[in-house]
Amino acid sequence: MPSNVAQDSITADDVAELAGVSRWTVSRAFKKDASISAKSRKKVLEAATELGYAPDLLAASLASDKSNLVALLVDDFANPHKLVMMERLTRILRKNGWDTLLVNTLDENDASAALMNASQRRVDAAVLIGVNFNDQELAAALGARRVKKLIVFARSSENPNTISICCDDRSAMTEITGHVIRKGYRRPLFLAGPQTQSAHLMRKETFVRLWHEANGDRPDFISVGSYDPALAYQSVADRMRNSTTDARPDVVVCENDALAMGAVDAIRYELGLKVPQDIAVTGFDDVPQAASPHYLLTTYRQPISAMAEGLVQVLKGESDTTDLCRFSGQLIIRDSA
Amino acid sequence: MPSNVAQDSITADDVAELAGVSRWTVSRAFKKDASISAKSRKKVLEAATELGYAPDLLAASLASDKSNLVALLVDDFANPHKLVMMERLTRILRKNGWDTLLVNTLDENDASAALMNASQRRVDAAVLIGVNFNDQELAAALGARRVKKLIVFARSSENPNTISICCDDRSAMTEITGHVIRKGYRRPLFLAGPQTQSAHLMRKETFVRLWHEANGDRPDFISVGSYDPALAYQSVADRMRNSTTDARPDVVVCENDALAMGAVDAIRYELGLKVPQDIAVTGFDDVPQAASPHYLLTTYRQPISAMAEGLVQVLKGESDTTDLCRFSGQLIIRDSA
DNA sequence: TTTTTTGTTGCACGCGTGTGCAAAAATTGC
DNA sequence: GCAATTTTTGCACACGCGTGCAACAAAAAA
Numbered sequence: 001m002p003s004n005v006a007q008d009s010i011t012a013d014d015v016a017e018l019a020g021v022s023r024w025t026v027s028r029a030f031k032k033d034a035s036i037s038a039k040s041r042k043k044v045l046e047a048a049t050e051l052g053y054a055p056d057l058l059a060a061s062l063a064s065d066k067s068n069l070v071a072l073l074v075d076d077f078a079n080p081h082k083l084v085m086m087e088r089l090t091r092i093l094r095k096n097g098w099d100t101l102l103v104n105t106l107d108e109n110d111a112s113a114a115l116m117n118a119s120q121r122r123v124d125a126a127v128l129i130g131v132n133f134n135d136q137e138l139a140a141a142l143g144a145r146r147v148k149k150l151i152v153f154a155r156s157s158e159n160p161n162t163i164s165i166c167c168d169d170r171s172a173m174t175e176i177t178g179h180v181i182r183k184g185y186r187r188p189l190f191l192a193g194p195q196t197q198s199a200h201l202m203r204k205e206t207f208v209r210l211w212h213e214a215n216g217d218r219p220d221f222i223s224v225g226s227y228d229p230a231l232a233y234q235s236v237a238d239r240m241r242n243s244t245t246d247a248r249p250d251v252v253v254c255e256n257d258a259l260a261m262g263a264v265d266a267i268r269y270e271l272g273l274k275v276p277q278d279i280a281v282t283g284f285d286d287v288p289q290a291a292s293p294h295y296l297l298t299t300y301r302q303p304i305s306a307m308a309e310g311l312v313q314v315l316k317g318e319s320d321t322t323d324l325c326r327f328s329g330q331l332i333i334r335d336s337a
Numbered sequence: 338m339p340s341n342v343a344q345d346s347i348t349a350d351d352v353a354e355l356a357g358v359s360r361w362t363v364s365r366a367f368k369k370d371a372s373i374s375a376k377s378r379k380k381v382l383e384a385a386t387e388l389g390y391a392p393d394l395l396a397a398s399l400a401s402d403k404s405n406l407v408a409l410l411v412d413d414f415a416n417p418h419k420l421v422m423m424e425r426l427t428r429i430l431r432k433n434g435w436d437t438l439l440v441n442t443l444d445e446n447d448a449s450a451a452l453m454n455a456s457q458r459r460v461d462a463a464v465l466i467g468v469n470f471n472d473q474e475l476a477a478a479l480g481a482r483r484v485k486k487l488i489v490f491a492r493s494s495e496n497p498n499t500i501s502i503c504c505d506d507r508s509a510m511t512e513i514t515g516h517v518i519r520k521g522y523r524r525p526l527f528l529a530g531p532q533t534q535s536a537h538l539m540r541k542e543t544f545v546r547l548w549h550e551a552n553g554d555r556p557d558f559i560s561v562g563s564y565d566p567a568l569a570y571q572s573v574a575d576r577m578r579n580s581t582t583d584a585r586p587d588v589v590v591c592e593n594d595a596l597a598m599g600a601v602d603a604i605r606y607e608l609g610l611k612v613p614q615d616i617a618v619t620g621f622d623d624v625p626q627a628a629s630p631h632y633l634l635t636t637y638r639q640p641i642s643a644m645a646e647g648l649v650q651v652l653k654g655e656s657d658t659t660d661l662c663r664f665s666g667q668l669i670i671r672d673s674a
Numbered sequence: 675t676t677t678t679t680t681g682t683t684g685c686a687c688g689c690g691t692g693t694g695c696a697a698a699a700a701t702t703g704c
Numbered sequence: 705g706c707a708a709t710t711t712t713t714g715c716a717c718a719c720g721c722g723t724g725c726a727a728c729a730a731a732a733a734a
Contacts, residue, residue, distance in 0.1 A: 011720055022684050027721065037682060052483075057457040058404065059720035062395050062689050069458075072439065077424035078625065080417055087414035090441035099458065102409065102439035104427035120394040121406075121436065146389075229629065261629075269630035288415065292566065292598075293606035294631055348690055359714050364691070374712060396690035399719050678733065685726085693718085700711065
């Protein structure tokens, strides 16, 4: 090999030389609101285009201690709603300058290992959209100051060190309950997900309380180990197979659409009954499949985009923190109830 | 503030001091197969645990020119199969030391902008699991040496600068076609996705060719603009609404499950017909929903995990490159055909 | 024209780690 | 017990860019 000229990576120095300015001016040309004349910015950008230069975000992160990276922790890939959230979050984050590190926490025994790993990449924040996070572990991870901001998305969290961005579960469930009561159903069954974390109990408790206030009795409920339609199918089938028609619920109120879809299928294909004539079903999330003619789920749509914008505010440090858990969505009434 | 002691970030220097060794020994303690004595590694690791130290991956990437980061480009969030692939890829990549940058390319007018962005983070490779990638743009992005490796996952690509990891579409479709022919269907309709890229045509062309060889006639087909069940629903409904029973297809062979699910729903809820008695349907991918009693799709399961392991081989630079497009999956026969 | 103000540019230093090589220590052979 | 090995350790330098400040030029005011 004859010479040792720099081969692939062009740096700001190269651009500086070509543009006839200093390296720092190059840096400024790429920074919005930087103190630089229009003339030299133009010079620099032209030189950059000619050389095919783009700033190295790794080096920038190291130097500025801001990575513009957000870790997205997910542990529940059976729920199609996660796909919706990922799409919305990645898009809106990107629009605002953040990239997304997707972390699958299914294998980790605890989320803090994943958090640790994310922190090694200096993420500006970790966003949890999963379900199985132990509040104590989160607290520990934050205590060790491993990650700058910890945000629980689309779920309420009681952990004071955590920022929760979600819609008002209580008022949402109140709408659903009101609809169910108005429709005149008499024997509800609440289908809940994992009962391990307190944050998951809100929807159930709200429903149970409101129902009791309205009708005097306390609705029955069952829970499944994860938000998986197949599991919900099994649970509902097992539960109802031996019920007499009289003892059978006439409406299944589900914690979310993933469970509701399993419930609908079980009612139809396992019990041979009709939805909603024999048993009605409600969901939560309004996943795309909920609108299909097969399900036509009555459900509740969270304002994911607005919530994602709220997340951006938090990242920018411009949030009022107070209203982040009071987003309100929309009850979507379809045929299933 | 009285003193200026280092507050949050503990570096290798801190650990070195506590362990009584040099910073470079600390570095070695965290590197597998490094030349270091068991004794000093133990000392270092204990000190690290005590201080809560973890190596900074940003600085490491910068120094070593290896980021252990892979960009995953996705532009198709309506297809539930993407969720399966993301889960599998993130898990297996992580197990092998790579983190995943999730890039939503829905908004980008072209994938090369997304590639550029990923390259600024020095990703070791970009993995495409989307659909709307223009081969010319890919070539341009690679030509500018913006990204080290470009991998097309679960799709074949003719671009020579690209590494394609996928199952053998031809033999997979041959299995499906064989099943359809053996079942004795007479009037097939092929339901295809976007017809913009040549890589998408393989399944259709294989089916059409084999069918023609077997039965002499050429099957009809329609295509939809994206792999979205709702779109497939519309297309199938529009297509068949006015068909007489005789002219109607008796089997709809779909490019994947997302389309097949839309087709099944259209047949049932728009045309009021039965699957498979009136019209049969086949899919591709074996998404979780395909196994639900509502669809029971006859479909083809790709060996995603094995393919992901193949991807790891490529990342490690240990691949034989040849067999990467010859993975073979499994025909899953259910009730829909 | 001189002084003040505003706008623009250059630079030393730091961010936290890896690499390759040379010095030092530990181990082995005779 | 000494030399030849092998293992282990330390170090200068590099990675590419941002920050804060000081120097400089240009425009505005006097």
